[in-house]
Amino acid sequence: MERPLTANIKPSDQPSDRRAYERTGGYAVARDTVLRLTPQEVQRRVTDSGLRGRGGAGFPAGRKWSVVPMGEHAPRPKYFIVNADEMEPGTFKDRLLLEGDPHQLVEAVIVCAYAIEADIAYVFLRREYTLAADRIARAIAEAYEAHYLGHRIFGSTYSLELHLHISAGRYICGEETALLNALEGKRANPRSKPPYPGVSGLWGKPTVVNNVETVYNVPHIVGKGVEWFKKLSRTDEGGTKLYGVSGRVKRPGLWELPMGTPIREVLEEYAGGMKEGVGFCGVLPGGASTDFLVQEHLDVPMDFGSLEKAGSRLGTGTMIILDDRTCPVGMVRNLEEFFAQESCGWCTPCWAGLHWIADLLKEIEEGTGRPEDLERLEWHTRQLPLGSTYCALAPGAAEPLQSALKYFRDQFEQHIREHRCPWRH
Amino acid sequence: MLSEMERSEIERTLSQYPTRQAACIDAMQIVQRHRGWVSDESLRDLCELLGMRADELEAVATFYNLIFRRPVGRHVILVCNSVTCWMLGADALRDRVATAANLRVGETGADGRFTVLPIVCLGACDHAPALMVDGDLHRDVEPAHVEEILRGYQ
Numbered sequence: 001m002e003r004p005l006t007a008n009i010k011p012s013d014q015p016s017d018r019r020a021y022e023r024t025g026g027y028a029v030a031r032d033t034v035l036r037l038t039p040q041e042v043q044r045r046v047t048d049s050g051l052r053g054r055g056g057a058g059f060p061a062g063r064k065w066s067v068v069p070m071g072e073h074a075p076r077p078k079y080f081i082v083n084a085d086e087m088e089p090g091t092f093k094d095r096l097l098l099e100g101d102p103h104q105l106v107e108a109v110i111v112c113a114y115a116i117e118a119d120i121a122y123v124f125l126r127r128e129y130t131l132a133a134d135r136i137a138r139a140i141a142e143a144y145e146a147h148y149l150g151h152r153i154f155g156s157t158y159s160l161e162l163h164l165h166i167s168a169g170r171y172i173c174g175e176e177t178a179l180l181n182a183l184e185g186k187r188a189n190p191r192s193k194p195p196y197p198g199v200s201g202l203w204g205k206p207t208v209v210n211n212v213e214t215v216y217n218v219p220h221i222v223g224k225g226v227e228w229f230k231k232l233s234r235t236d237e238g239g240t241k242l243y244g245v246s247g248r249v250k251r252p253g254l255w256e257l258p259m260g261t262p263i264r265e266v267l268e269e270y271a272g273g274m275k276e277g278v279g280f281c282g283v284l285p286g287g288a289s290t291d292f293l294v295q296e297h298l299d300v301p302m303d304f305g306s307l308e309k310a311g312s313r314l315g316t317g318t319m320i321i322l323d324d325r326t327c328p329v330g331m332v333r334n335l336e337e338f339f340a341q342e343s344c345g346w347c348t349p350c351w352a353g354l355h356w357i358a359d360l361l362k363e364i365e366e367g368t369g370r371p372e373d374l375e376r377l378e379w380h381t382r383q384l385p386l387g388s389t390y391c392a393l394a395p396g397a398a399e400p401l402q403s404a405l406k407y408f409r410d411q412f413e414q415h416i417r418e419h420r421c422p423w424r425h
Numbered sequence: 426m427l428s429e430m431e432r433s434e435i436e437r438t439l440s441q442y443p444t445r446q447a448a449c450i451d452a453m454q455i456v457q458r459h460r461g462w463v464s465d466e467s468l469r470d471l472c473e474l475l476g477m478r479a480d481e482l483e484a485v486a487t488f489y490n491l492i493f494r495r496p497v498g499r500h501v502i503l504v505c506n507s508v509t510c511w512m513l514g515a516d517a518l519r520d521r522v523a524t525a526a527n528l529r530v531g532e533t534g535a536d537g538r539f540t541v542l543p544i545v546c547l548g549a550c551d552h553a554p555a556l557m558v559d560g561d562l563h564r565d566v567e568p569a570h571v572e573e574i575l576r577g578y579q
Binding site (some may be wrong): 090095 | 484544548566
């Protein structure tokens with residue numbers, strides 16, 4: 001089984017320095033791309049591969065790039081940004097790539113930035129990823145020394161600056177237009193769209209923001225081809241995917257597997273199944289802002305289309321397991337308190353609605369909920385669809401709530417009927 | 426007044442951006458690295474250096490949870506309270522940390538040694554529960570480990 005993104009990663013070791021990375025073929029794709037391919041050809045390969053964003057939303061990468069104005073009359077400078085603000089609860093996948101193979105990040109940035117003729121690139125990293133910060137900074141410095149970054153890289157006519165930006169917290173910075181405001185030194189409120197960042201982004205210039213895992217895929221697609229990429233997968237969506245499992249399982253962890261590996265296989269063969277004496281109740285397949293799935297969905301392939309058909313989303317691909325020792329109401333309360341706290345405060349349905357939801361869940365869990373609260377919660381989930389707010393935070397918050405009300409309704413009703421949480425002794 | 430070192434570190438980050446305001450988050454983090462927090466005086470100094478108004482910079486400072494506008498202890502302990510850590514005992518861990526540090530969450534102890542704050546998902550869910558002291562990540566932390574971990578931060 002091929003694991004292109006993680007082939008060089010040994011979590012207990014120091015990552016490869018530039019020389020070691022180059023001994024395993026590193027920077028060959030970046031060099032070839034810059035010296036031999038046109039930006040249009042790079043874009044064509046990525047579009048044809050069908051690569052979809054691995055940060056949560058699943059937007060096709062090639063389509064995101066295609067709106068960027070190209071050629072000598074395009075506004076300058078153009079920007080390419082790696083979104084390394086991994087903060088979705090239950091998600092720990094980009095950390096592995098950033099800590100484990102930072103030169104692969106630099107190479108990927110070169111290829112992606114070249115594809116949109118970007119002049120300046122940033123890696124936007126959350127501050128808590130301190131080990132990643134040290135390693136990325138070292139890799140960038142080594143790449144500058146070798147003239148793989150800076151003026152006329154690899155002896156070509158293409159120049160690229162790459163900077164590391166360490167953020168100062170807040171989940172909302174992972175939303176791409178909020179991220180742009182953060183980089184401009186402002187409060188990270190999302191922007192109204194359109195215009196999309198590809199047309200008018202950082203300081204009003206054409207900008208592409210891509211997730212870490214998405215970016216790491218690009219040099220492999222460009223170097224080994226679209227057919228190779230498609231064959232990595234078990235479904236019609238190409239590539240591999242980093243799948244993670246956390247919760248009361250025997251071996252929580254992270255694995256790069258073919259796209260479309262079923263939930264059951266990841267959970268049982270890789271994570272070793274549930275711990276002794278613990279039962280499976282449900283799963284958030286791709287982080288906090290995805291809908292719960294339950295036992296009947298365990299054979300669903302983990303890809304964008306199949307999970308959507310099952311009523312959830314691939315999201316970040318890192319699943320959180322709800323077990324029978326955990327109160328589903330308490331779990332949803334924890335999630336909604338997170339979303340309420342992390343709302344940037346800009347759109348009313350979000351800042352008002354999410355705190356209201358969190359309050360209702362607190363009352364239900366603490367035994368003072370009323371029967372009509374369940375309809376009120378359902379009403380709230382209908383106030384938060386895409387389009388009612390500037391960004392996807394609130395729609396994401398609705399997902400675990402609406403599905404918990406569907407699959408764990410009995411447990412919600414039991415709390416209200418018995419005026420207590422049955423999981424608290 | 427900003428120190429020479431703070432000033433030169435901030436000047437270096439200015440070269441990464443086309444506007445001076447863009448460096449304000451880096452600049453506040455630089456001041457914080459040297460002084461622990463961003464005082465009103467530091468804020469005014471930064472405004473002067475970056476060409477920003479005090480209300481503008483304050484609006485930015487108060488948006489980001491890792492910029493501290495009040496003094497903190499010599500060591501800041503961030504205890505993850507997001508979903509997987511919560512399932513696997515984050516509340517008990519938080520209480521143990523508060524007891525061991527002899528303070529309440531959100532506070533700085535009287536001896537100025539620790540500040541304890543909640544934090545969103547630290548991205549260590551496969552080793553939950555997790556906490557962070559200064560820049561160091563501690564994983565698979567049981568309440569019984571807390572005293573020993575804290576001994577490393579005097």
